[in-house]
Amino acid sequence: MARRKRHTPEQIISMLRAIEVAVAQGRTVAETCREHAISEQTYYRWRAEFGGLKLDQAKRLKELECENQRLRKAVADLTLDKLILQEAAPGKLLSPERRRACVAQVQQTLGVSERRACRVLGQARSTQRHVSVVPADEDALTAAILRLAGQYGRYGYRRITALLRQAGWRVNHKRVERIWRREGLKVPKKQPKRGRLWLNDGSCVRLRPSWPNHVWAYDFVTDRTHDGRSFRMLTIIDEFTRECLAVNVARRLTSDDVLHRLAELFVDRGPPDFIRSDNGPEFAATAVREWLAQVGVKTLFIEPGSPWENGYNESFNDKLRDELLAREIFYTLPEAQVLIECWRVAYNTVRPHSALGYRPPAPAAVVPAPVQPGSATLRRTGQEPPGGVWLT
Numbered sequence: 001m002a003r004r005k006r007h008t009p010e011q012i013i014s015m016l017r018a019i020e021v022a023v024a025q026g027r028t029v030a031e032t033c034r035e036h037a038i039s040e041q042t043y044y045r046w047r048a049e050f051g052g053l054k055l056d057q058a059k060r061l062k063e064l065e066c067e068n069q070r071l072r073k074a075v076a077d078l079t080l081d082k083l084i085l086q087e088a089a090p091g092k093l094l095s096p097e098r099r100r101a102c103v104a105q106v107q108q109t110l111g112v113s114e115r116r117a118c119r120v121l122g123q124a125r126s127t128q129r130h131v132s133v134v135p136a137d138e139d140a141l142t143a144a145i146l147r148l149a150g151q152y153g154r155y156g157y158r159r160i161t162a163l164l165r166q167a168g169w170r171v172n173h174k175r176v177e178r179i180w181r182r183e184g185l186k187v188p189k190k191q192p193k194r195g196r197l198w199l200n201d202g203s204c205v206r207l208r209p210s211w212p213n214h215v216w217a218y219d220f221v222t223d224r225t226h227d228g229r230s231f232r233m234l235t236i237i238d239e240f241t242r243e244c245l246a247v248n249v250a251r252r253l254t255s256d257d258v259l260h261r262l263a264e265l266f267v268d269r270g271p272p273d274f275i276r277s278d279n280g281p282e283f284a285a286t287a288v289r290e291w292l293a294q295v296g297v298k299t300l301f302i303e304p305g306s307p308w309e310n311g312y313n314e315s316f317n318d319k320l321r322d323e324l325l326a327r328e329i330f331y332t333l334p335e336a337q338v339l340i341e342c343w344r345v346a347y348n349t350v351r352p353h354s355a356l357g358y359r360p361p362a363p364a365a366v367v368p369a370p371v372q373p374g375s376a377t378l379r380r381t382g383q384e385p386p387g388g389v390w391l392t
Contacts, residue, residue, distance in 0.1 A: 012046050018036070141179065142183065148163050154322055158352075213273065215272060216274070217277065219234075225333060225336065231250065231251050242312070243348050244361070247340050251333065271296060276300040278301070349362060
């Protein structure tokens with residue numbers, strides 16, 4: 001089939017002029033049109049469109065028509081892009097899985113091509129066509145993460161990863177984070193980094209612990225039972241190991257109670273080189289300072305109104321309040337004593353500590369060594385794993 005010949009504006013105007021001259025000489029339109037190989041309908045359509053125009057005017061008209069077509073196409077494209085963006089899910093599509101689902105929804109709803117939807121939504125077509133392979137242990141790992149997240153509501157995915165590794169899973173922390181976000185679990189916000197504490201003369205405010213039993217720290221925490229009556233807690237920690245040595249719970253604690261508890265700990269663990277505290281009356285009492293000097297323990301009092309100088313103990317008190325006190329109702333004092341002691345044992349033996357490489361301060365079991373990222377597998381229990389270390 002022969003292709004239809006397209007005429008330029010110059011050719012059209014030239015033929016119209018020739019036909020008009022022939023018609024003026026007495027020839028018919030039909031005869032003249034046959035000589036120029038066009039139909040009468042084409043002649044009348046050309047005359048309505050180009051009649052009386054000059055060549056430059058015809059060129060300008062053609063350019064305007066082309067520009068009008070381009071603008072119409074651009075407006076149509078922009079309108080379609082707007083519809084695609086409106087059809088997409090609100091907010092940022094951060095994960096490839098969500099972007100794949102969004103592109104598929106846009107294709108199904110608006111009937112656009114995959115290329116168009118990917119271009120508007122910023123999705124690579126190779127990513128869109130990627131078929132993800134779900135590991136066989138995905139459901140079991142997800143169930144384990146949900147169980148731990150429900151048990152330890154204030155832990156982030158890093159501590160959950162450490163608990164999974166303690167339980168025998170060989171799992172990459174990035175995979176735990178992916179499942180964590182997919183299940184809609186809350187990722188705690190990162191705390192801002194804090195600089196070292198320095199005086200104006202450049203000297204350091206606090207002594208840094210260098211070995212176990214080097215520096216202990218103690219402080220008081222106050223809470224209330226359900227009937228509104230307050231009780232106090234004496235928290236004692238080892239700053240080097242981060243271990244909580246004791247949490248005494250009573251309605252009233254005096255300097256004599258502090259000495260009694262310290263004496264028990266000194267008998268079990270030996271006296272530390274230093275003990276850090278604020279300037280409270282229970283700690284700064286003359287009897288407490290004299291007794292500590294007798295057993296060879298030096299006191300480190302922080303500056304008044306500067307609790308950040310006792311940072312290790314303040315950090316522990318914050319975790320105690322955030323993970324237990326703010327989430328439990330204590331109806332009686334004995335109930336508070338039992339629950340707080342259970343939390344202290346879990347803090348020392350189970351809870352991963354970020355400053356210790358996500359290991360508990362005083363684990364009482366075989367803890368496997370850190371593994372390289374890879375596929376998550378559950379190791380059989382009942383025997384020490386390869387590379388396991390015994391921590392005391």
